[in-house]
Amino acid sequence: MLKIKVKLVDGKISKKEMVLNKKEVTVQDILDILEINRETVLIRKKNELITEEEILDNGDEIEILRVISGG
Amino acid sequence: MDKSPKCSRCGKKAIIDIRYREEKLCRRCFLKFFEKRVHRNIEKNKMIKPGDRVAVALSGGKDSTLTLYILKEMLNKVKCELFAVTVDEGIKGYRDKAIEFAKRNTKELDLTHIIVSFKEIFGYTLNEIVEKNKVLRGARGPCTFCGVFRRRALNILSRELKASKVATGHNLDDESQTYLMNFFRGDIESSLKMNCDESISELFVKRIKPLSTTPEREIAAYALVKGIPFHMDECPYAQEGMRNVVRVHMNKIESTFAGSRENFYYFMNEIIKHLKTKEKMKFKLSSCILCGEPSSKEICKVCELLKIIRG
Numbered sequence: 001m002l003k004i005k006v007k008l009v010d011g012k013i014s015k016k017e018m019v020l021n022k023k024e025v026t027v028q029d030i031l032d033i034l035e036i037n038r039e040t041v042l043i044r045k046k047n048e049l050i051t052e053e054e055i056l057d058n059g060d061e062i063e064i065l066r067v068i069s070g071g
Numbered sequence: 072m073d074k075s076p077k078c079s080r081c082g083k084k085a086i087i088d089i090r091y092r093e094e095k096l097c098r099r100c101f102l103k104f105f106e107k108r109v110h111r112n113i114e115k116n117k118m119i120k121p122g123d124r125v126a127v128a129l130s131g132g133k134d135s136t137l138t139l140y141i142l143k144e145m146l147n148k149v150k151c152e153l154f155a156v157t158v159d160e161g162i163k164g165y166r167d168k169a170i171e172f173a174k175r176n177t178k179e180l181d182l183t184h185i186i187v188s189f190k191e192i193f194g195y196t197l198n199e200i201v202e203k204n205k206v207l208r209g210a211r212g213p214c215t216f217c218g219v220f221r222r223r224a225l226n227i228l229s230r231e232l233k234a235s236k237v238a239t240g241h242n243l244d245d246e247s248q249t250y251l252m253n254f255f256r257g258d259i260e261s262s263l264k265m266n267c268d269e270s271i272s273e274l275f276v277k278r279i280k281p282l283s284t285t286p287e288r289e290i291a292a293y294a295l296v297k298g299i300p301f302h303m304d305e306c307p308y309a310q311e312g313m314r315n316v317v318r319v320h321m322n323k324i325e326s327t328f329a330g331s332r333e334n335f336y337y338f339m340n341e342i343i344k345h346l347k348t349k350e351k352m353k354f355k356l357s358s359c360i361l362c363g364e365p366s367s368k369e370i371c372k373v374c375e376l377l378k379i380i381r382g
Contacts (some may be wrong), residue, residue, distance in 0.1 A: 011304055039322040042087075042292055049086040049292060051095055053076045067133075067291035067303075068244065068322065 004030060005061035027062065028052040040068040087292050091330035098296055105293050109141055109281055118279040119236070123151040126234035126276075128225050129177070129184070130157065131169030133294050133301040134240030136176055138281055140299060142238060143180050156232070158224045159188040160217055161196020162306065169302035176300065187228050189220055193373075195380060201308070203380050211379070214312035219372045223364065229276040241280040244287040247332050248317045250339040255313075260367065262343055272356035272365035286332065 002020045007013060018030065027043050027050060043050050044063040056062065076085045078097035085095035089104070096104055113119060119142075127139045142153055155177045159166055170186065177184035190196050195203070200216050229237045246265070253262045282290060294301050309315060325332045358364065359371035366372070 009303075037322050037326050039288060039326045042288065042295065044295075049098075049295065051076045051085050051088045053088065053095075055074045065291070065295075065303075068287050068318070 002056070002058045004056055005059075006030060006034070007061065007063045008034075008066070009063060010066040025056050026052065027054050027056065030056070030062065031064070034064075036064065036066075041065060042067050086296070087289070089289075091333055101289075102293065102296065105285065105289060106141075108284055110145075112284045113145070113279075113281050116279075118238075118281060119145065119149050119151055121150045123149075123235045124233060125151055125153050125236045125238055125279075126229045126232060127153065127155045127238045128158070128240070129155040129173045130166075130240070131172035131176075131302040132240070133291050133303075134242050134245075134282060134287070136172065136240075136299060136301045137290055137294055138238050138240045139176060139180065139182070140297075141281060143182065154183040154185070154232070154234075156225065156228050156237075157184065157186045158221050158228070159186055159190075160221060161189050161198055162308070163196075163198055165304060165307055168304065172300055172302040185228065185232065187224055189224065192224050192227065193220055193377065197308075200380055203382075211376070212312055213308035214314065216376055216380075217308070219376055223373045226274075226276055226364075230274065234276055236279050237276050238279045238281060240282055242282045242285050242287045242290055243332060243336055244318070244321070246280070246283050247336045247339075248314055248321060250336065251317050251321065252313055255317075259346070262339065263346065265343070272358075274358070274363075275356060275365045284333075284336075 002022055002025050004018045004020065004025065005015070006018055007015050018033070020029075020033075022029075028038065031038055031041070031052065038052050042065045043052065043054075044065065045054070045056075045060060050062075073084070076088075076095050077083065078085045078100050079094040080100045081097060083097035083099070086098050087101050088095050089101075094104075119125065125142060127135065127142060129135045129139055139153075139155060146153060155173065157170060157173050159170060173186075174184060188196070189200075197213060197217055197220075200220075201213050204211065204213075204216070225237060249265065250262055253259070293299075321332060356365040356367055359366040359374055360369055361374040362371060364371055364373065
């Protein structure tokens with residue numbers, strides 16, 4: 001079981017905690033669950049950009065910045 | 072052990088995946104990759120020459136802000152004048168915030184910044200135009216009025232300020248979307264005008280687009296990495312235009328088939344280049360019989376739209 005905190009910055013800011021019944025999760029997995037097109041966002045962890053292939057650890061907090069509208 | 076994906080070029084921690092090049096890049100390699108492409112676009116298309124007086128159309132958003140920063144940096148290589156112009160359409164709660172970013176960045180770069188509003192030039196703010204259009208049950212959306220009036224305001228202002236070029240922040244996404252929109256509208260003429268190397272009217276200040284080969288997402292990434300402040304909010308009218316539908320579909324295609332956007336853009340550029348070699352596809356703008364501004368028809372689009380608003 002993995003807990004990932006997600007901050008979605010999309011004009012306004014919304015936060016959610018995702019609980020995933022998986023041993024390993026990537027940023028792309030999170031985007032797929034949230035139905036967000038990777039072409040429309042950038043991802044930050046601890047204020048640094050990360051790629052969609054980055055493997056997340058339990059308790060990680062990521063920021064999804066919507067940089068292109070209409071995704 | 073660090074499980075982060077590594078830079079394809081130097082092995083350091085990757086911050087961005089450039090899927091259409093099958094490369095992941097670290098901070099340093101990404102900045103280098105980004106700048107090289109923009110500089111190549113400027114040089115290949117001979118966008119700037121010594122002695123030019125360049126007006127940057129600055130909205131405060133990421134694209135025009137980066138255009139300003141990149142051209143400012145290029146001043147060390149090419150001796151020309153640079154200043155910023157902003158068109159305030161009059162979108163309450165949106166443009167006013169963006170203008171604050173534009174002011175902050177021009178101050179930071181020590182550049183002259185001139186602001187002109189729709190209200191001053193046309194007598195109405197965009198908010199007022201939208202309200203009037205609703206009352207008149209007009210079929211045209213806010214983006215039609217905004218686009219036509221903004222281009223006119225920019226041209227008038229740049230011409231008055233004796234600019235030899237206007238640099239806009241159009242990126243690869245914008246350009247591909249416009250090609251596709253023109254395609255759906257059956258509008259070849261607009262596509263021909265998009266990358267005009269020759270002057271199509273003495274009254275029309277030539278446009279340059281330094282970021283036309285750069286994807287929008289990478290522009291945002293570059294600004295974030297460099298810590299350049301920009302306005303991020305979305306225009307409240309953005310969802311209403313045809314562009315939004317085209318954008319959603321192009322992003323879906325790009326996410327499934329990486330490189331499609333770039334391929335489509337270069338494919339269209341080639342087609343347009345070939346079309347231009349045909350004599351009948353060359354054209355010059357004449358003047359509007361009502362306002363005297365450049366127009367391909369007897370009455371220009373601005374006068375046509377103003378007539379609608381005035382009822």
